[in-house]
Amino acid sequence: MEWFPIVAGTFKLLVLGVAMFFAIKWHYDKDKEKKASMSENNETSGL
Template sequence: MNWVPIVFVTFKLLVLGTGMFFAIKWHYDQEKEKRVALRKSGKVIIVFAIALTFLGLFTYVLASTLGLDLTFP
């Protein structure tokens, strides 16, 4: 029997199998990184909203303490 097709087919299956394994692994890792990035950006947005709320309250209290007119026209 001719040994060339057996060697080449075996080599091709090994190369394609390894490539598919790493492609699936890479896509799975990218999905995990995306989830982590979304979670971090959500935390940053929440911290920013809380800081903005406290800044607004601080400004209101300071303006009231200084006797500024805070009524709408």
């Protein structure tokens, strides 16, 4: 059972790494979408 902490720790780091990647990607995409819609609104309003 000496291998269990190594396997569990590796799995935990992998899962947290993937979760952090998707969290950052989600926020980045939301910000990009928001900026695009604001830019579109400015173009249509003539600013």
